[in-house]
Amino acid sequence: MSTLPITRRMALAGLALLILLFSLPLGADTVQEKLPSGRYGVASFHQAELSKPAILVLHGFLTTHNFNTVMSIAELLAENGNTVLAPTMTLGINARQGGLSCDAIHTHTLEGDLEEIAFWIDWLNNRGHKHIVLIGHSSGSLELLAYLNKNPHPAVKKLIATSLVYADGFNATTLVEQQIAAAQQKHRQGDRSLQSYTLSYCRNNFLAPPYVYLSYTAWTRERVLTALKQSPVPVGIIMGGKDNRFQEVWVQELQQTGAEVLIIPGATHFFDSHHEFDLHDAILSQLE
């Protein structure tokens, strides 16, 4: 892993910010589509030539397509000449426009999310894109992996999972296990009352009924690794060298799945600062 001087990093970060600000208008539209759930979904869409793979970029846990990492990837790919669609999962909110906080009421499920992913892939396919590459960030990578594990569209040719996580990967296993067990019990009892759970970066404040919690925590470490191994399409994994949400063993385990794992030294979970360029380079590299 290589490191850059701090002054250079800062210069690159500033340049990236400028590029972001002045490149957004380049062909990016906001599209709203009525989803199978009846709600409207919102996505950022950049139309490019059909000859190049269309990219679906999915944001992480409770964020939107406007999340920085996602946006930079979308912009990168749009500049690269790819058609880019970056939808925002509704999470049960019609045309959701902002991130949802942990302590908001969560009535959405992973299954609902997968339906919306499937909808947007169909939406791309319906626009003539027969070569679709999925790029996810964090939980978005997990959901795309889950989508591939379920019944993926034939046009989906590849998954690039950045900062791939599993459901309890952020927290102590014991706590999550206890909460999952409690949720399973309540769920079995038909209890749909709101509870505070620990999920992803939400620490005991993910407010949701048990079934919601259970839908997301179903994707455990083992299930992720299994899914990677069983993926119908090639999976490229890009991980930050200093992503402290996981132990190093996780990267090793990922590498053992057969997926192409690229480690960007020094990068955090969000590939911030100059590591964003490394991420871009890695993605472009994955796309080739």
Next chain:
Amino acid sequence: MKIKSHKFTFSLHTLLILFLTGGIIVFVGLGIHLLLKVQQVNQAATTERFTNANMELTRALQKLTQNATDLGLRFSAWDEVQQQLLTPTYYAYWREQRMRKVRQLPEYVVDIELYNFDGKTLVQPHTSSLPNPLPTDKSYFTSENNHSFLYRFTPVYDRIDTRKIIGYTGIKLDVLPALLAIYHFSHTRADSIKSISFAESLTSIDEVLPYVEFEPLPSPQSSHLESLIKWNLLHFSILMAGMVLLLYFLFSYFLKRPLATLVKQINTLRAGNPSPLLESQFPLAVTEIDTLKESLIRYQYDLDKVHSKLDRQNVELWHLAHHDPLTGTYNRRAFDDDWVHLTELFQDQRISISYLLFDCDHFKAINDTYGHQIGDDLIKIIASNLQQCLRKGDKLYRLGGDEFAAIILNTSTEGVAYLAERCIKTIQFYPFRDLGIREPVSICVGIANAEGTDLNELKALPRHADLAMYHAKKSSAKIQVYTQKMGEDSSILSSHIVNAVLAAIKDDDRILPHYQEIRRCNTNTVSFYEALVRLKDVDGMIYPGDIFPVINRHALGAEFDHGIIAAIQRDLEADIIPHGTGVSINLSAAALIEPDLDRHIVGLLPYLHSHTIVMEVTETSIISHLNQATDNLKELQRLGFIIALDDFGSGYSSIRYLANMPVDIVKFDIAMIQTMRESPRNRKIVEHIAKMIRDAGYLLIAEGIEDQKTLELVIEMGATHVQGFHIDKPVRLPHKLPNASNQ
């Protein structure tokens, strides 16, 4: 001397207090005026600040309203609102729990509510403080428990079909915290803003504003200015109080104290007690006061000199006032003063007093004969000799003319007689011939004694001495001591004669002129009548022999003559004096020398054309005051009066005087007629004198004709007119002579 002084005067201390008090009053007045002005400015500033605060509060409420609108829009656009409207399963929890935690809305938003598109709350029953169903007014103010709240209801639109309302949000803002949060008050005291309860919902700011209490922020400038002025006033007051005390001290020390010392000094001087000013020691740091002190010292020095001079002059003046300038003896004033003192002394002590009255015999004749200078020398010699004859300490007074007096205390009558005798002998043997006086000079002494405490006896002493003197003049003995018999026999100076004379002077009706014929020798006809005075008295008539000694003694000649002239004028008016004749009037020396004689004879002027009016004067009366007498006689001649020289030949008649005097008639005294009989030589002399007078153009009247022989003698002598009892006796009514003889 009366000094004009101010009606109101003030002491220096009072003036200082007045000035200082005035200064303090002016200062306090200015201070109060300044404070009032400051208060006015503050009042105006307060009004302006109140106006500004009111406007500011209006702006704040407007901003709050806008803020509520923005909050409503923002809240309505929130994802979770969309979530709750579409999936209200957990709305109650969301509103009660979630909204309390999330900071989606400011803290001053005290409650929220979501309504579905029908305007009903999402859950029933609703537990919020917002109304259900949705009110008509989308924004309004309410008052609850002295708190004002702003309600804002905002529609929530479908995110796809933006014209479709899917529900409403309602927010409730606590007005006062909201105002403080969104608005920075620069004119209003934030902690003073309070709401007043109002019953109904109010939709406009103008309606709400009256229910908001507030206080404008104090103006730092005006407050600072006021405090600055008060501070300065306080300090100036303290400074002024100090200045007043300092001024009072300085004034008292440097001005008042020295001036008070000077005033005390002056008052001491005024009281006649010269004090040692020069030794007065006090700090005179003020030039003017120092100068004043020096001036006062000089003034005091000069005053002392003036006092000394005045004392000397007083002594001199007293000496002049109490001494006779001619003789150096005490004068009448000194006698009067001593007499008063003696009278007082006599009341307290039993003392014997002898009053000696000296008078020179025939002094008038000597004076007339030898002139005033010799007369004066004679008086001085007599005075000097009398003083020498008296004992040491005995005072000699010149009472007037040739009359002297001496008061001898506690001396026996023999001793007093001895003193008088010594005086007489001294004068008798003095060589007066050295003065050219050939006749012997002698004096008479009248003595009156009193012993005991009878004040009346004392007061009678001068009159008693007068009577004694009168008797001495009449007798051969030159010294006469008053006896009671003298008082009883005296008629000349009896009180009733004096009273009659004085009464006649006051009331000239008491004077009854009698007229004695003066006949022309050549025609044996009446030429005119001489008026001879008689006084009417209860006991009968008083004749000139008794009248004139009183008049002479009391110097009443002029006043008595005025009465005679008035009586004669009355007789002329009554036509008592026949026309074609006339009347002669005797004028005393005193009347003759009066400057305003013409005023008294003016009543006679109308009769000059019908009567001959003759003014008879004596030679001595003219000589005594020759100039004034001559002037008056000339004026009488000019007016038409005839001037007759009476008693010619009775004294030391001088031809020189006769030649110089304006006289028309010369009346020979009876003594001249009698002289003719003494010897042929005397007759020749008188005849020659008569001839000389007649040849000089004078008419010559021989008076005192008492028999035929004398009448023939004077006719032969050459008298032009004759008068006497042989010719005619004085009568009251001359023209009724035959009938009037019985009157």
